[in-house]
Amino acid sequence: MSLDVLTFLFVGGSFALYIGIAIWARAGSTKEFYVAGGGVPPVANGMATAADWMSAASFISLAGLVxxxxxxxxxxxxxxxxxxxxxxxxxxxYLRKFGKFTVPDFIGDRYYSNTARTLAVICTIVISFTYVAGQMRGVGIVFSRYLHVDINTGVVIGMAIVFFYAVLGGMKGITYTQVAQYVVLILAFTVPAFFLSAQxxxxxxxxxxxxxxxxxxxxVLATLDQLSVDLGFSQYTDGKKSTVxxxxxxxxLMCGTAGLPHVIVRFFTVPRVKDARLSAGWALIFIALLYTAVPGVAGFGRVNLIETINGKDNTGTAYADMPDWFKNWENTGLLAWQDRNGDGKVQYSAGKAFDAGKGKPKFVEGDERGEFGQRITTNAITDPSFDSAKQPFANEVYVDRDIMVLANPDIAQLPNWVIALVAAGAVAAALSTAAGLLLVISTAISHDLMKKTINPDISDKQELMYARLAAIVAICIAGYFGINPPGFVAQVVALAFGLACASVFPAIIMGIFWKRHTSQGAIAGMLVGLITTMCYMYYFAFGGGTPSEYIMGISPGGFGTVGAILHVIVGFVVSNMTEEPPQEIQDIVxxxxxxxxxxxxHDH
Amino acid sequence: MSISNEQAQAYWRENLRIIVTHLVVWFVVSYGCAILFVEQLNSIPFFGFPLGFWFGQQGSIFVFVILIWTYVFSMNKLDEKYDVHE
Structure with missing residues (x-):
């Protein structure tokens, strides 16, 4: 069977499965919509958490990054x-024992303050939207490569599917779809990993x-070190980043992970405290199955990539002789080549081949092709000189990190059904995370804003309707970002982790482990964490900051840690200066x- | 609630001890072995990996999994000891 037919079968079949589950698991009450009725078994919750957590970034980008x-x-x-x-x-x-529906619920009740609740709602919405944009984009990329549709059409198809089961099923629908999506995505990641490793x-x-x-x-690692050094890259097993x-x-990243609202909320769905602990155990096993395979996939992929492009003798391969995958990915714009030294060979080494921020190529409109049949770019660096002490030739190739996992099976010439499976897996990873995020956004609006802050008198039915409306609006906004991605997606994802680390995580931990923490302390802490982290990231992303200005050499991605430390210090000082929390709050703790x-x- | 105040305090103290022991191991394998002392450990070969690199990319993840499970079992025992399980 041809690859197109197989991909269509795999992706279409998985969609049919998700929709079937969604119809079976419709939500009838807010409790079902928000926390799947609170009766999800721990193993199922573990799988759902794993699928919720492992996004397009884990599935597509992580191995490429490594x-x-x-x-x-x-x-x-x-x-x-x-x-x-x-x-x-x-x-x-502790959050399970607390037994409410959302993260702002905990923060608002524990800190007896609607200001704290609203702050938490803002953090939740910002974190979740920044995250969801990347997912929709991921769906679009997979569709454009494998189903030959426009990236935008792909985004719209993804929106429609998520719309169907998130709006209809709420958390209940999402949970059981995520279990199915986990199975699809883990097979899609590990099967090619086994093939690659064996090969x-x-x-x-x-x-x-x-x-x-x-x-x-x-x-393998010594080979990678050798190849990297020969081509002018830094040694594979030795990084560039400073220890600090x-x-x-x-x-x-750790505290940010633990502070992500869409992950936390999964632990509200199990019946008992014991089950919350157990589901964390299951979740990490299911996550580790993928994560421990990532370094292998990354390493083998890199060896294969370098050897395919530069050839076994490491001198380059004529463009005419490049395998089909090279040309396929070139068509998506995630791979590009320009002949700097005019020998007609594709040569890959350290340094930029295109003149742009990350060396990204800009292509000319239309189907015009160059001398060898390659796509024509407008920003190629034409200067053929290079540092001959470091590398054997100038770099002529742009390889987007994101294609590593998707292109791996092509590069290793695995059977077509494996490639189709990878496509279905990537879509599953993106959709499951998108659905979890959209749910968190909609509950933050219907429950924390409408019900708890603006109009406490609305009925359960009305609240459920608001939740569905909010989900619809959120899907449309997410889709918009997917079609018009902000040019700073990478920084934006770092921002999500930084914010979760500097605001949500310390606020929850201090609320549980320190009875004396007051609402003023928590609000001051959250504000300080949020503002310092955002300013630092903004300055280096848009304010013209350069790496030489990093405070203590800390890059913006790691600054959430500093924000969290400031949060704790300010929170501690302010709490000690203000009146201690009311007795009933201390009793809750x-x-x-x-x-x-x-x-x-649970039933409140 | 069937449990007295002193009992609750004792339960909480033991709970904290379990958390701290686990977090010490968590810190040592990730921040210790894979970041702070990675250079020293990298001179030790381990099944084809430099040991520090192995901890960073494989070992710490295995240890994290084990840690959560030992935590789950210790807490289940503790809950029964103080009769606060469900």
């Missing part, structure tokens, strides 16, 4: 898994394969530390 930055990728691998230890130990059981090293498990020795007698920066970035009674506390 592939290109080597050791520095450890910050992401550890940050995005280590956060679950914090979640399990410091947040999930490159002879071991099926990429976790072991990455440590294997190749036919050449060198280990790596440290702060990892903290920000005492109560949420004891597991018994979580089931009963």
């Amino acid at each position: 592939s290109f930055i080597g050791r520095d990728g450890s910050a992401y691998l550890m940050g995005w898994t280590g956060g679950y230890v914090l979640l399990a130990l410091l947040l999930a059981p 490159v090293t002879g071991h099926f498990l990429p976790q072991i394969g990455l440590g294997a020795t190749l036919d050449s007698g060198m280990s 920066d790596l440290f702060f970035l990892t903290v920000a 005492e109560d949420l530390r004891i597991p018994r009674g979580a089931g009963a506390a």
